Every structure is written in structure tokens, then in C-alpha cells.
Amino acid sequence: MKIIKVNPSRCTGCRSCEIACSFHNLGECNPSRARIHIISDRIRGVNLPLICQQCRDAPCKAACPTGALAEDPETHAVIVHENKCIGCRQCVLACPFGAIDVYQDMGHSFKCNLCDGTPQCVEACEEDALTFVEEARENRDKNWHIAEMLQKIMQSQDEDSGPDFSGETYTEWKKVV
Amino acid sequence: MMHGWAGKILRINLTKGKITEQETPKELRALVIGGRGINTKILYDEVPPNLDPLDPRAKMIVGAGPFVGTLVPTACRGTITHKGPFTFAFCDSNFGGFFTPEMKYAGYDHIIVEGKSEQPVYLWIDDGHVELRKATSLWGLDTLTAFREIEEEIGDREVHTMVIGPAGENLVRTSCVMVDYWRAAGWAGTGALMGSKNLKAITVRGTHSLTAAQPKRFEAACKKARQMMINGPRTPLYKRYGRLSNIESLRHRGGDGVENYRIPDMPEEGFQTFNSENIRQTIYTHREGCFNCPIGCGHSFKVKVNGKHIHASKIEYAPAGDVKALGIYNPEFLATWVYEVNKWGLDTTGTQNVIAFAMECYENGLITDKDTDGVELTFGNEEATLAILHKIVFRQGIGDVLAEGTNLAAKKIGKGAEKYAMTIKGARLHLDPRIGWGLMLAHAVASRGADHLKGTPWIEFWDFAAIKDENLGQKLFGHPKAVDAATPEGKEYTVKWYQESKGIIDSLGFCAGQDSSTSFEYPGHNEMAEMFSALTGHEYSAEDLKLVGERIYNLEQAYNVRCGLRRKDDSIPERFFDKSTPTSQNAKIKTVDRATFEKMKDNYYTLRGWDLETAIPTEKKLKELGLNDVARDLKELAHE
Numbered sequence: 001m002k003i004i005k006v007n008p009s010r011c012t013g014c015r016s017c018e019i020a021c022s023f024h025n026l027g028e029c030n031p032s033r034a035r036i037h038i039i040s041d042r043i044r045g046v047n048l049p050l051i052c053q054q055c056r057d058a059p060c061k062a063a064c065p066t067g068a069l070a071e072d073p074e075t076h077a078v079i080v081h082e083n084k085c086i087g088c089r090q091c092v093l094a095c096p097f098g099a100i101d102v103y104q105d106m107g108h109s110f111k112c113n114l115c116d117g118t119p120q121c122v123e124a125c126e127e128d129a130l131t132f133v134e135e136a137r138e139n140r141d142k143n144w145h146i147a148e149m150l151q152k153i154m155q156s157q158d159e160d161s162g163p164d165f166s167g168e169t170y171t172e173w174k175k176v177v
Numbered sequence: 178m179m180h181g182w183a184g185k186i187l188r189i190n191l192t193k194g195k196i197t198e199q200e201t202p203k204e205l206r207a208l209v210i211g212g213r214g215i216n217t218k219i220l221y222d223e224v225p226p227n228l229d230p231l232d233p234r235a236k237m238i239v240g241a242g243p244f245v246g247t248l249v250p251t252a253c254r255g256t257i258t259h260k261g262p263f264t265f266a267f268c269d270s271n272f273g274g275f276f277t278p279e280m281k282y283a284g285y286d287h288i289i290v291e292g293k294s295e296q297p298v299y300l301w302i303d304d305g306h307v308e309l310r311k312a313t314s315l316w317g318l319d320t321l322t323a324f325r326e327i328e329e330e331i332g333d334r335e336v337h338t339m340v341i342g343p344a345g346e347n348l349v350r351t352s353c354v355m356v357d358y359w360r361a362a363g364w365a366g367t368g369a370l371m372g373s374k375n376l377k378a379i380t381v382r383g384t385h386s387l388t389a390a391q392p393k394r395f396e397a398a399c400k401k402a403r404q405m406m407i408n409g410p411r412t413p414l415y416k417r418y419g420r421l422s423n424i425e426s427l428r429h430r431g432g433d434g435v436e437n438y439r440i441p442d443m444p445e446e447g448f449q450t451f452n453s454e455n456i457r458q459t460i461y462t463h464r465e466g467c468f469n470c471p472i473g474c475g476h477s478f479k480v481k482v483n484g485k486h487i488h489a490s491k492i493e494y495a496p497a498g499d500v501k502a503l504g505i506y507n508p509e510f511l512a513t514w515v516y517e518v519n520k521w522g523l524d525t526t527g528t529q530n531v532i533a534f535a536m537e538c539y540e541n542g543l544i545t546d547k548d549t550d551g552v553e554l555t556f557g558n559e560e561a562t563l564a565i566l567h568k569i570v571f572r573q574g575i576g577d578v579l580a581e582g583t584n585l586a587a588k589k590i591g592k593g594a595e596k597y598a599m600t601i602k603g604a605r606l607h608l609d610p611r612i613g614w615g616l617m618l619a620h621a622v623a624s625r626g627a628d629h630l631k632g633t634p635w636i637e638f639w640d641f642a643a644i645k646d647e648n649l650g651q652k653l654f655g656h657p658k659a660v661d662a663a664t665p666e667g668k669e670y671t672v673k674w675y676q677e678s679k680g681i682i683d684s685l686g687f688c689a690g691q692d693s694s695t696s697f698e699y700p701g702h703n704e705m706a707e708m709f710s711a712l713t714g715h716e717y718s719a720e721d722l723k724l725v726g727e728r729i730y731n732l733e734q735a736y737n738v739r740c741g742l743r744r745k746d747d748s749i750p751e752r753f754f755d756k757s758t759p760t761s762q763n764a765k766i767k768t769v770d771r772a773t774f775e776k777m778k779d780n781y782y783t784l785r786g787w788d789l790e791t792a793i794p795t796e797k798k799l800k801e802l803g804l805n806d807v808a809r810d811l812k813e814l815a816h817e
Contacts, residue, residue, distance in 0.1 A: 012473040014466030015275070019248055023396065028386035029247045030282065041334075042358040043325070045465065045477045045488040126407060126471040 001076050001135050004112075004119055006049050011129035013040045013047035017121035024120040025110075033103065035112040036121045036130075049129060051121070052099035052112040054078055060111070063094035068109070077114040085109055180390040181243035181713040182211060183281040187307065189300060191374055192233065192292030196307050201286045207715075208803065211286055212242030213269060214684035214729045216258035219289065220267065221732055221807070226739035230260040230366075231348065231373040233293035239280070239379070240287045242686030246278035246387050246468075248396060249708055250403040251688035253278055253468035255362070261625065262350040262366040263527070263582035264603040266740040267733045268625045270364035271683060273467035273475075274357040279337040282383025290376060299327065299340075299378040304385065312377040317343060319520045320355040327380050340378040341368040342522020344570045348372050350582040351527030351569075351605075355519060359475070359490035360467075363524035364604075364625070366582070390714030398708040402700040406691050407471050409699045416464065419476040420493035420690070421453040427498075427612065430638060430662075431761025434609035436504045436556045437533035438599050438752060441609060441761035447506030456497070459508040465490055472691060480512040489516045498607060499529035503536070504556030517563065521570045530605035531583045532565055535575070537597040543590055550574045599750050602626035602742065610749050611766040613637040613662030618777050619672045622747045622792075624733035632676030635694050637662035663765040665773050669781040677726030681705060684729060728802045731794050734787070735807045739814060744792040747778060 015038050018031035026033060036051040058078045061069040068084035069091060071077070085108035091100050092109065100111040112119075122132045179201075188197045205215050216238045224236050237259045244252035255277035261268025280288065283302050290300070297312040310330075315323050320342040328334045337357055344352035345368025352368025353361045371377070389395040406412065414422045427433060433443040443451065460480070466473030477490040489512065496515045500506075518525045538544045539554035546553070552564045568576025578589050584603045587594040599606040604626025610617040615634035623631040636653075637660060646652075650659035654674055656667030675694060682689050685705060693701030702719035710716045752758050753769050760767050782789050786798030799808035 009463070012464050012466035012470075014468065014470050014473055016250075016469045016471065019469050022386075023248050023392075026386070027392050028388050030384070030386040031278075032282065032384040033386070039335075042490075043321070043488070045463065045490055047465070127473070 002114075002117075002132050003054065003135050003138065004051055004114070004122060005131045005133050005138050006051065007129050007131070007141075008046070008048045009129075010127045011038065011047040011049055012127055013038050016124040016126070017049065017130060020120045020124035021112075024115060025113075033101075033110075034121075035099070035110065037098075047129075049121075050097060050099065051130075052078070052095075053097060054112070054114070059094040059096065060091035060100050063090040065090060072113070075114045075117050077112065079113045080109050080111060082108045178388070180388050181247065181709075182206065183241075183246075183284050183286050183385070183387065185285050186287045186289065187285045187302070188289045188291070189307075189309070190292045191290065191294040191298070191309070191376060194294075194309055196309075206243075208725075209729055209732070210242060210681075210684040210725055212240045212245070212254070212684040212686050213256040213258065213271070213680065214242075214725065215287060216240040216256050216269065217267070217729055217732045217736070219287070220258050220260070221736050223289075224260055226260075226266075226736060226741075228260060230262040230265060231369060233374070234291065235260055235370060235373070237290045237367065237370050237374070238287060239277075239290075241277035241281050241285075242684050243286075243709065243713055245686035246281040247389065247712060248399040249469070249685075249687065249712070250399065250406055251467065251470045251472075251691050252686045253470070254683065254686045254688055255280070255356075256683055257354065257362045257365060257367050259365065259367065259370055260740075261604070262369045263584065264626050266602065266625075266742050267736045268365040268604075270353075270362040270367060271630070271689070272354075272356050272360055272362035273470075273688065274337070274360040275468050276337045276339055276356045276381065277686065278468050279381045279383045281387060282385050283381050284383065284385055288379065290371075290374060290379075293373065294375040297375045297377050299380060300376065301331065302379070302381040302383075304383055312375075315340075315377045316346060319343065320522050321358065321520055323378060324355075324358050327378055331380065331382075333382065336380050336382045338378055338380040340522070341371045341376075342520065342570075344368055344522040344580075345372040346377075347570065347572050347580065349523065349569055349572070349580040350585070351524045351531060351580075352522050353518075353524040353527075355522055359465075359519065361491075361519065361524070363495075363526070364630075366524065366527065368522050368524075389712045391711045395708065395711035398704065398711050402704050402708060403471055405698060405700050405704070409691070410696055412472055415472050415474040415690070418453040418457060419464075419474045420495075421456055421476070421497055423494040424451070424453050424456075424497055424501075426638065427608065429763060430612040431764030432609045432612040433501060433761070434498070434606075435501050437502060437537045437597065438606065438609055438750075439537065439758070441611075441759055441764065443501055443506065447501070450508065451497075451501060451506035451511075456508040456511060460492075460512045462488065467688070470688065470691075474690060478512050478515075480516045481509065482516065489519070491515075495607065496525040499525050502529055502533050503562055505559055505562065507559065510559050513559075513563070517566060521566070523566070523570065526607050527582065527605050528566065528569065530599060531569070531579045531586060532562060534583045534586065534594075534597050534599065535565065535579055538590060538594050541597075543592050543594050543597075544575065548575050596751060599752070600627060601749060602746050604628065606750065609761075609764070610753060611760060611764045611769065613765050614665040614777065615662060615668045615671050617749060617766070617769070617774070618665075618668045618781060619675065621749050621774075621778065622672070622781060623676075624730065624737060627749075630689065631679055632672050634660070634668070634671035634675045636660050636671065639696060665777045668777055669784045672781060673784055676730050677723050678702070680726035680729040681722045684725065685709065724802070728804065731785075731799060731802055731804060732807065734792070734794055735799070735804070735811055738791070738793045739810065742792075744778070744782070744790065747792060749774075 018034035021034040258269040297316040299312040353363035460478040606627040619632040654670040659667035
């Protein structure tokens, strides 16, 4: 099963993903109606892509009184069956990430559906801040980065200089967290 | 239904507190598209050329082109147009970020601000709801604090804002408008204009959709343009160094221009520390991109403030060029400089230009320790630079004189200080014009003064394989020597082409760093025309777009001649004609002969269809471009 993996440290905050998402799903350019949102802390210079996590035990699904939210058997994405949705916003209340929304003029809730297996946000991300990967491999990069970082810290301790968080090690660390 | 454009122009009269809307007129869209084009037309129609730039009746026009906020890559560029506080003629600045897309989502292509408020106010645009809010508590705040305070007051940290700092409030003529914390509309001295109107900020939130006439075709065209940018030959450089890579490009061509251009090359030991790789190693942290840009050339960096490293953003070539023009070759100081000018709301190059001018005056005894309150204003002095910067922001002592901009300051100081003013039409020089004849011509004739961004034929400086093609000049521009930086021949063709190209880019809302002026592997006029046609449903060819570019340029020239500018104002500082000024070994032009220079201008005016003696666009040319009303105005002018 594939998931959208987010690596915030690579995100430049350009919002190409938002515009690609809204154009693909609505045929319009409107980031406020995209299913992905970049939260930009411009003072600290941190950009964090926020997107539906496709929870296994999805609170939105549990909250839906009409059974309009269900798992897609192929992509395993939680998708909205628009004809069953009554727009009651219970899912919006339940979602801990703010990743599902209802707009009056649309009449139903909307959320990430993984674009039927080829997420357009991932396609649009030139920085690999978003990648579409097998669930089982999600952590491999991170494991390696951490291993390399720990190795460097151990080396620097050998030389009795203490951990170095300013130079190269710090850059590596930033890539991970 | 309108596709591409948001559809409305918002007009704010600060004197009466009146807010009105109108549809973005069809005729204007057909004539000059949008963005810079429509801005210029509004300026031409509504702002009398004899008006003082800071008069309450002066107007500030913010514009976004039809591309802005859509799927078109890099389409986030906005333009602010008004009469320039230091050029006293046409002036505009272009900026990126997220403000203009948001403005279009809120429903507006243009915002016109006129009049003057009695109390400090800021403008809050929330989709269709527009109001003027009290800004008494914001007045006096530096830009970074003001951004945060406005977000707190509105209760949403996702809004997009442009603000002025204390420099703008104090009517410093080289002050800028800061956009989204770290981006600047710096060129035109807009800060002073907003300050003169008691307008601290404009904040916008928009949630409406922009649509395309032919979505499938539009998507395909945008994806193609995006791929061209990603594969472009300069993209890896931009990703690694941002625009800082220009430090090396210019050095190889003898364009360092240090110490107010009196020395052509940076000293070797200076270059050891002040090169793009070392700057990257010293202060770089990560990249941040403008809206929908696959490149992201804006680099964030760390800066030491009160002994602690903090995050700051958007470093590019301009401030780096500025710091070395002050004779300082220290990357850490570059970070401090960018942070300080941003924080106080100053334009980096304008401020540098006036400080470098003051330094040369000081070193030559035109101003003394008494004038500077003991600040030892010598080139390379970091402390003195910051001290004088603060004096300019708050108009203290000599700062009050320098805050008027280089030309007016030179007039006030007198004693022949004009010869140290490195300006054209009152606007600050940014590059040594002797690096190429095309660049020199473009600087001399640019509509907003010493300007490398309104028509420099960058093709002169390409190192790519294409330039080896001997017929390239003939093929592209119709003159065999057009692309050769070392000869003045044929430069009118390239300069005109690039001026019109920039007109197209700016009126659409595309980024000038990623289009065919950078390299022909990047999206060019054909790609623009395809995206434009699919987006708006109006079929335009590359040639149609070029005509729009020509119109815009003629409009700007028409406004300038009505402001009194003539052929004699299309020049470069005397220093570069002076044979005793040292030239770089690497520069293409060793000496600038006045007759050659004037001949080059002759050719340019002839090709443009402008009068040779006055540089006034001819009636024939203007009518050919469909600018009959302008032709009428200029006819009266000729009779005066």
C-alpha cells in the first residue's frame, strides 16, 4: 500500500501542490479549496505540508452518520461518496488534522482521495517534499539519516570535542526533523 | 465569463474613505493585458505628469496579470506603479511572493489607492469585504513586527500583507514596501508614497476560484512550461546559489563595480570571502520559493541579531552587489545588511547608492565629520554603514539629506557633488554599464532610469552553446552583430526586443528570472501565447504579445516625455565617459566614446519610431499601436 510521505525540511513553501490539487480535482485554481495545505511559519522559515493521513481507524469515517466515507479497496484512501454525503460537518469536527472540509456551495465534504493512485500534489512537488511511497519503506531514509548523524556524533565524542550541532551535523539533523 | 483575470479593479480614496469597484475594462485588457500594462495605462490616464510624486492626489496602483494565481509556473509577480519619488517620472517595481495571487483570489486584478488619510490606516481586503482600519498602534513599527501585529489583529496567520517600515513613514525616498515578511517591492520608492498617504499596510485574504477557458489545453501548456524551467541550464545554479551566482558571472565580465563604481574589480582577497560558494557556506540555511515556482531561487539565511542567530529570508544578487559597492566583502555583513534594510523598509540598492555617494563625498572632503556627527564614512566601514543607515531611516543629521535620494542629496550638498551621483534619471545604478554595449544602451534609455530589468539583452552574456552560432544575431534579431557585447552595432534590435519581452512578462505576471531572457531553453513568447490563449480564450500569437509589449513601452515613454524627460536624460553617469576612470581587464568596453554612444541612441530611436531630437514617440508610431489618445496628447506637447 502506498502513502504520501511528507518531508517538511525539503518544502520551499511554493504551494505548487495546492494549485495542482485544486486544478486537478475542481478544474479551478483555488488553493483554499485544495486538499493539501502548506502551513508557512514565515518568521521561523518553516513550511509544513498538511494532508489527510488516510488513517486506518479514521475518525471522519467513524463520525459519518450516512456512511458517505469509505475506504477505497485499491488505493486504501478514505474517499467521499458525494451522493451519500449530507454536508453535516461531523467529519470536519472529528478530523484531528483539519484535512477534511465542507463548503456550502459544493454541498458535500471533500478530502484527499490520492487522485485515484497518482497524487497530483506529488507530481507537482519538484523538491521531493512529497513522495508517494510504499508504506513499508517510509522510514528507511530517516533511519539512514539518523544512523549517519549518530555516527558523526560518536566520532566527534571520540575526539573529545563534544557533539557538533552547528556545522554539517546540524544541516543533516535539519533534513531529518 | 472572464477567464484568467479576477475581473475587478478596487479603488480606495483615502481622503474620503470611499471604496469603489469597477469591472476590469475589456478595452484595457485587449490593449495592454494587465499587470504592468494596465497599471501604466491607469497612471497615464489618471496621474497628471506635473503632479508632485508625494502629493495627496498621487496614486499608487497595484496590479496582477492574468497569469497570477493560476497553474502557470512562477505566476505570482505583481507590479506597483506610480510617479517615482526620485525619478519624478514613470516608476514601478515588481515583486513576487503570495500577495498578488491572494489579491486575485479575493477578486481584484488591480488596487488603486488615491488621496491621503488623516490618521494612519491599513487596508483590509477579505474576499468581497473591504475596509480601512485604524493603524495608529502600527505606526512606527518595523516591518517584521508590523506583519505579525496585523496577523494577530485579524486572527489569521495565513493572510498576505504588504507593509511599510519607519523609512516609508518618514518619507525616505528610497524606502520600499515589504511583502510577506521577506519580499520587497523595492525599486520605485513606494514606501514614501504609502507613508505620504498615511497608509501603513494592505492585507488580503481571498478564497475565490480562477478559471481557465480551455482547462485541458491550459494544463498541458503549463506542464510544458514547468518542465522547461526544471530542465533549464541555469536551474541547478539558481537552486544552489539563488541569484548570488551573478557575483561570478559579473566578475568574469568586469562588472564588480565596487566603491561607488570608482574601482572596477573587487580585490582578490575580497573575492576569496565574497563569492557565492563562501556566502552559501557562511550564512545559507535553506530555500524558500515564491508561489507555484519549481525553482525557488529565494534563499533563507541566518543572521546574528543581539548575539543570537535567527532566521531571515530572500537573499539575492541585489544586496550582494550593494554590499560590495560599499567596499565590504564580508558574508556576515551581507546578512546583517539585508536584515536591516528589510526591517526598516528600505530599498537595498537605492540606500546603498546614496550611502556610497556619501562615502565618496566624505573621502573627497565634500562632507566632513561635523556633518556626519563623527561617523567615519569611509568605504569598507561596516559600523559607519549601519550608523548612517539608521540616520537615514529616522532622518537624523546628515540622514535627513541622504533620505532625499542620491540626486536631491547631491543638490543639497552642492560643491560639485553631482559627479559622485551614480544615477540615471534620478534612479540608482546597479551594474557597471561597461560590461556590454547592449546593457549600456538599455540602462540609458530604460523608462524608469538606471535599470537592468527593463530591457538588458542578457543574450550578450550567455555562455551556452547557442551563442557560438555566428548567425544567431541575424536569425533572432535581424542584425549580425546584435548579440555581441563588444560592439555598439545592432544593439537597438536586442534592446527593443528585450524591452518588449519584459513588457509581456510583467503584464502577464510571469517571473523574469525564468523566461527566455535567461536562456531560450526557458519558456518564451510562444509558450506565453499558448498559455495565455488557453487560459483566457482569446487567441494570441507571439507576435500579438510583442505588439502589446511595444505598446506598454511607448506608453511609459509617453508619460516620461510629458513629465519633461527628453533625449538628453537618456544617458549614463559622466564617470563612465571619463577616460581617467579605471576599467576592468575583463570588461568588453574599455572606453566609452560619446559620439559612439549617441550614435547607438540614434539607431535606437529610429527603430522605435521616436523623434531623434527629443525622443518623443511620433504620431505615426502611436497611431500604428492604436494609441490615438496618446498621440493627441503628445502632439500638444510638441507645440508647446
